[in-house]
Amino acid sequence: MATINLSETSRTPGWYATFITRLRRNVPFTVGLGILWLAAVVVVAIFADQIRPYDITAMDLSSRLSRPGVLKHLLGTDELGRDVLSRLLQSVRVSLIIAFGATILSAVFGTALGFAAAQFRGAVEHLVLVLADFQAALPFLIMSLAVLAFFGSSMVLLVCLMGFYGWERYARIARGLAISASSQGYAASVVQLGATPARVYFHHILPNVASMLIVSMTLTFPEIILMESGLSFLGLGVQPPETSLGNMVGFGREYLTRAPWIMLAPSVVIMLTTLSISIVGDWLRDKLDPTLS
Amino acid sequence: MIRFIAVRILRAMITIFAVVTFAFVVLRMSGDPAQVMLGPDVPQEAVDAFRRSWGLDQPLWIQYLAYIKSIFSGDFGVSMRDKASALDLVLQRVPATLQLTLPALLLKLALGIPAGVYAALHRQSFADRGVILLAVLGFTIPSFVMGLLLVLIFAVTLGVLPSGGQDTWVHGILPTVTMSIGGIGILARFSRSAMIEVMGQPYIRTASAKGLKWHDVVWNHALPNAAVPIVTIVGFMVGSLIAGAVVVESIFSWPGIGRLLIVSVSNRDLAVVQCILLNIAATMVVSNLVVDLLYGWLDPRLRSNAAH
Numbered sequence: 261m262a263t264i265n266l267s268e269t270s271r272t273p274g275w276y277a278t279f280i281t282r283l284r285r286n287v288p289f290t291v292g293l294g295i296l297w298l299a300a301v302v303v304v305a306i307f308a309d310q311i312r313p314y315d316i317t318a319m320d321l322s323s324r325l326s327r328p329g330v331l332k333h334l335l336g337t338d339e340l341g342r343d344v345l346s347r348l349l350q351s352v353r354v355s356l357i358i359a360f361g362a363t364i365l366s367a368v369f370g371t372a373l374g375f376a377a378a379q380f381r382g383a384v385e386h387l388v389l390v391l392a393d394f395q396a397a398l399p400f401l402i403m404s405l406a407v408l409a410f411f412g413s414s415m416v417l418l419v420c421l422m423g424f425y426g427w428e429r430y431a432r433i434a435r436g437l438a439i440s441a442s443s444q445g446y447a448a449s450v451v452q453l454g455a456t457p458a459r460v461y462f463h464h465i466l467p468n469v470a471s472m473l474i475v476s477m478t479l480t481f482p483e484i485i486l487m488e489s490g491l492s493f494l495g496l497g498v499q500p501p502e503t504s505l506g507n508m509v510g511f512g513r514e515y516l517t518r519a520p521w522i523m524l525a526p527s528v529v530i531m532l533t534t535l536s537i538s539i540v541g542d543w544l545r546d547k548l549d550p551t552l553s
Numbered sequence: 554m555i556r557f558i559a560v561r562i563l564r565a566m567i568t569i570f571a572v573v574t575f576a577f578v579v580l581r582m583s584g585d586p587a588q589v590m591l592g593p594d595v596p597q598e599a600v601d602a603f604r605r606s607w608g609l610d611q612p613l614w615i616q617y618l619a620y621i622k623s624i625f626s627g628d629f630g631v632s633m634r635d636k637a638s639a640l641d642l643v644l645q646r647v648p649a650t651l652q653l654t655l656p657a658l659l660l661k662l663a664l665g666i667p668a669g670v671y672a673a674l675h676r677q678s679f680a681d682r683g684v685i686l687l688a689v690l691g692f693t694i695p696s697f698v699m700g701l702l703l704v705l706i707f708a709v710t711l712g713v714l715p716s717g718g719q720d721t722w723v724h725g726i727l728p729t730v731t732m733s734i735g736g737i738g739i740l741a742r743f744s745r746s747a748m749i750e751v752m753g754q755p756y757i758r759t760a761s762a763k764g765l766k767w768h769d770v771v772w773n774h775a776l777p778n779a780a781v782p783i784v785t786i787v788g789f790m791v792g793s794l795i796a797g798a799v800v801v802e803s804i805f806s807w808p809g810i811g812r813l814l815i816v817s818v819s820n821r822d823l824a825v826v827q828c829i830l831l832n833i834a835a836t837m838v839v840s841n842l843v844v845d846l847l848y849g850w851l852d853p854r855l856r857s858n859a860a861h
Binding site for chain 2: 390391393394396397398399401402403405406407409410482486489490493494496506509510513516517520523527530531534535538539
């Protein structure tokens with residue numbers, strides 16, 4: 261009996277405390293804050309419909325441009341009496357959905373092109389390089405401006421367009437890594453065993469280059485958030501009545517003198533989010549990529 | 554060396570060609586300029602006449618060939634809105650944009666590189682941490698937020714600087730500062746990491762071990778070797794001298810290329826938008842080309858590698 265008691269008492273100070281101390285040792289304080297903020301943002305994005313106090317288009321004309329800090333409208337209201345907090349929560353959701361969709365699109369597209377260049381070489385490789393040169397020659401914002409203005413902005417087009425952002429980075433990484441991987445033993449041996457190129461790339465090479473691709477996703481993600489909010493700020497991204505972080509800043513700009521809170525609330529969210537992603541991303545990069553010091 | 558330069562120039566020309574094609578295809582595919590210019594209630598004859606006079610009734614590939622031909626002869630088309638030469642319209646705006654972007658570039662170079670180098674030479678010091686913190690803040694704050702915050706502080710609250718317009722040099726202060734903050738952060742960060750890497754190399758240890766002055770080690774041995782990555786970033790900044798001001802010009806109502814682009818884009822003024830795209834791409838490609846050639850000069854190893 262005594263032995264059982266002993267083992268139980270030695271375990272009870274147990275998992276929670278050790279988890280915390282381990283966490284403290286492995287995760288720096290700022291990184292922890294960043295992770296917390298990002299987790300909160302994701303939760304908000306998922307449950308935006310449930311937690312926002314008002315509908316985003318619900319107008320309360322009796323309390324237009326009311327100051328923040330009042331219980332009824334915690335972050336104040338805009339020029340039509342719409343609740344800034346509710347719109348902010350919805351904006352977080354919209355901006356995050358666009359950024360997620362676009363990051364995944366551009367990772368898939370870029371990686372596929374990079375692998376294609378590595379597999380076929382020759383003309384395909386030259387074509388990919390020319391496309392990358394083209395992307396480098398025309399700033400993304402300018403290209404998007406032209407496309408969005410002439411095709412009209414829609415959510416689908418916006419995500420697809422943003423999905424081209426940064427593809428050349430993935431393509432370059434995927435191509436370089438695939439070329440070096442195919443000269444290594446493991447790829448050659450599965451080819452000898454009769455694997456199709458698709459199997460070699462997706463089952464053997466992709467898992468080996470995944471960490472580098474994840475690292476570049478942490479770079480692309482905040483840039484896409486900034487790009488989307490920049491476009492929305494210029495009035496060419498997300499269109500009203502839908503709202504996004506950049507869109508809120510853009511419209512809040514009209515009321516900069518009388519109601520700065522309309523524009524400050526989304527600005528702070530953009531800043532904290534991109535800051536958190538780059539802090540957490542830097543940390544992740546050091547953890548995942550042993551070649552960087 | 555000649556082969557190296559020739560390959561680079563060829564690639565630059567292919568890139569420009571790709572941009573011209575992209576501009577043409579996107580802008581022509583996206584809708585009928587006749588409808589936009591003339592409005593919905595215009596009789597069919599007027600639409601036909603408009604299309605004939607702009608060559609829009611020809612098959613797309615003939616329009617494309619004609620477009621390429623006219624660009625090679627220096628004709629960038631005529632603005633559909635006010636019938637002025639598109640190139641003239643664009644060139645008129647260049648000085649205003651450069652008034653912002655050139656001082657901003659100088660500010661980035663003058664503050665970003667020294668801050669990064671200083672931080673690298675005093676690693677883990679208070680100054681180093683400060684530089685890192687400010688650098689990260691500088692490039693995670695989007696320029697439109699930074700611009701509006703500066704307006705809120707200096708124009709609205711303190712009332713010491715104008716919030717928009719282009720009347721005196723004082724009007725240029727806020728846009729220039731807004732534009733340079735992000736770049737200062739990026740340059741500081743890059744210079745710092747480039748410098749840290751170089752300072753860890755054996756030749757630096759050799760140089761200080763043979764008794765060179767610390768000043769000479771840093772200036773003659775470390776800085777030239779750290780220059781390659783820094784030149785890449787600076788080249789990119791030079792390339793975006795014309796394109797980089799779209800958002801900031803829009804915040805501060807500055808009459809430059811960026812404003813012209815936004816206005817022409819919403820008017821669907823094909824010729825002007827194409828001309829701006831081409832100019833932006835040309836600046837970018839030329840500065841990338843110069844950077845590539847500079848690499849060859851800064852780092853002789855790249856000459857043989859890059860030309861294959």
